[in-house]
Amino acid sequence: xxxxxxxxxxxxxxxxxxxxxxxxxxxxxxxxxxxxxxxxxxxxxxxxxxxxxxxxxxxxxxxxxxxxxxxxxxxxxxx
Amino acid sequence: xxxxxxxxxxxxxxxxxxxxxxxxxxxxxxxxxxxxxxxxxxxxxxxxxxxxxxxxxxxxxxxxxxxxxxxxxxxxxxxxxxxxxxxxxxxxxxxxxxxxxxxxxxxxxxxxxxxxxxxxxxxxxxxxxxxxxxxxxxxxxxxxxxxxxxxxxxxxxxxxxxxxxxxxxxxxxxxxxxxxxxxxxxxxxxxxxxxxxxxxxxxxxxxxxxxxxxxxxxxxxxxxxxxxxxxxxxxxxxxxxxxxxxxxxxxxxxxxxxxxxxxxxxxxxxxxxxxxxxxxxxxxxxxxxxxxxxxxxxxxxxxxxxxxxxxxxxxxxxxxxxxxxxxxxxxxxxxxxxx
Numbered sequence: 323x324x325x326x327x328x329x330x331x332x333x334x335x336x337x338x339x340x341x342x343x344x345x346x347x348x349x350x351x352x353x354x355x356x357x358x359x360x361x362x363x364x365x366x367x368x369x370x371x372x373x374x375x376x377x378x379x380x381x382x383x384x385x386x387x388x389x390x391x392x393x394x395x396x397x398x399x400x401x
Numbered sequence: 402x403x404x405x406x407x408x409x410x411x412x413x414x415x416x417x418x419x420x421x422x423x424x425x426x427x428x429x430x431x432x433x434x435x436x437x438x439x440x441x442x443x444x445x446x447x448x449x450x451x452x453x454x455x456x457x458x459x460x461x462x463x464x465x466x467x468x469x470x471x472x473x474x475x476x477x478x479x480x481x482x483x484x485x486x487x488x489x490x491x492x493x494x495x496x497x498x499x500x501x502x503x504x505x506x507x508x509x510x511x512x513x514x515x516x517x518x519x520x521x522x523x524x525x526x527x528x529x530x531x532x533x534x535x536x537x538x539x540x541x542x543x544x545x546x547x548x549x550x551x552x553x554x555x556x557x558x559x560x561x562x563x564x565x566x567x568x569x570x571x572x573x574x575x576x577x578x579x580x581x582x583x584x585x586x587x588x589x590x591x592x593x594x595x596x597x598x599x600x601x602x603x604x605x606x607x608x609x610x611x612x613x614x615x616x617x618x619x620x621x622x623x624x625x626x627x628x629x630x631x632x633x634x635x636x637x638x639x640x641x642x643x644x645x646x647x648x649x650x651x652x653x654x655x656x657x658x659x660x661x662x663x664x665x666x667x668x669x670x671x672x673x674x675x676x677x678x679x680x681x682x683x684x685x686x687x688x689x690x691x692x693x694x695x696x697x698x699x700x701x702x703x704x705x706x707x708x709x710x711x712x713x714x715x716x717x718x719x720x721x722x723x724x725x726x727x728x729x730x731x732x733x734x735x736x737x738x739x740x
Contacts, residue, residue, distance in 0.1 A: 359440055359660055362624045366664075378622045 347388030407525035411470025411567030414696035415461035442659025446560025446684030459541035462563035470567035481516030514716025516688035540688035560684030564692025577729030594717030656680035
């Protein structure tokens with residue numbers, strides 16, 4: 323697991339109550355049970371905690387954890 | 402600190418008689434009680450019947466606030482609304498006339514969901530400056546009249562209503578004195594919350610697209626801005642007043658969405674019991690939301706005399722702002738339940 327994925331996992335578990343064992347690169351936010359507002363809440367948390375600039379429409383229901391890791395790494399953030 | 406200040410002496414609110422539950426909406430639109438409740442925290446809202454408009458709900462709330470203050474006279478009326486009875490003139494003079502307040506100064510303030518905070522700052526400043534000795538500040542909106550009847554999202558969120566406060570000139574050291582304000586706007590984000598048509602911009606272009614008279618909102622971006630801006634404004638005002646955030650007893654924020662309220666509370670480090678919420682019963686009532694939450698909170702005891710209270714709002718414009726006071730003793734009539 324990449325360091326970024328570990329951080330995302332921690333944020334999803336602590337802030338949104340997602341069970342850690344369900345988080346894997348191929349799973350989508352929809353499969354994790356996050357609705358559209360939860361995705362905005364998560365975007366705000368990620369930007370605050372990781373210093374990223376993820377936009378309001380970048381994390382969607384069909385976005386996977388793996389794609390989120392790539393997005394964050396593309397912004398030059400390394401854990 | 403001493404000096405002339407506006408002091409809160411009366412509070413009241415009113416809801417129109419047509420109650421719309423989530424199940425009522427689910428019978429007509431593709432939605433459900435579960436969907437609405439989990440995403441908004443709203444279980445019911447009240448809307449105006451045909452023939453009742455913003456002036457009517459404003460008069461009801463204004464009368465209750467005047468009774469709460471034990472007065473029949475004020476020399477200023479400021480009405481916060483973005484659903485005036487007419488594009489021209491303002492609705493406030495009509496409301497003043499129907500309340501029997503005579504030929505007093507009366508005007509509208511348009512700042513959408515931040516309207517009440519803006520109107521409160523305006524009236525408070527006019528009292529502090531000596532332009533007026535007392536004021537009735539009303540937040541009133543009837544958004545049901547500008548919603549797309551087929552839009553399941555906005556119809557689930559918004560309700561109609563009015564809330565009002567009475568201010569009088571007093572001393573800054575008195576309990577109930579309005580101690581400070583923080584106001585701001587960002588016009589570059591105006592399109593996030595808008596009624597596109599019906600104003601001079603479209604009229605001058607000869608535009609009249611079907612549906613452009615309806616209210617629209619970009620929910621995801623609005624959610625983020627609402628949380629960020631209300632938190633930032635509250636924090637800035639508390640700092641100006643040398644109030645450590647942990648010394649704030651209650652936050653009465655614009656009742657937009659329970660998840661926005663929860664996020665603002667979390668951002669400010671305020672526990673859930675300090676964040677006043679009544680939107681489950683009334684929905685998002687726009688300019689009425691803060692005084693309606695105050696009325697409910699005082700009535701049910703969650704707001705009490707001596708509490709350090711921060712009020713904060715966020716709305717179209719974009720606009721946002723905050724106000725601070727130590728709550729005085731207030732006697733309020735409960736909001737009608739129309740059960």
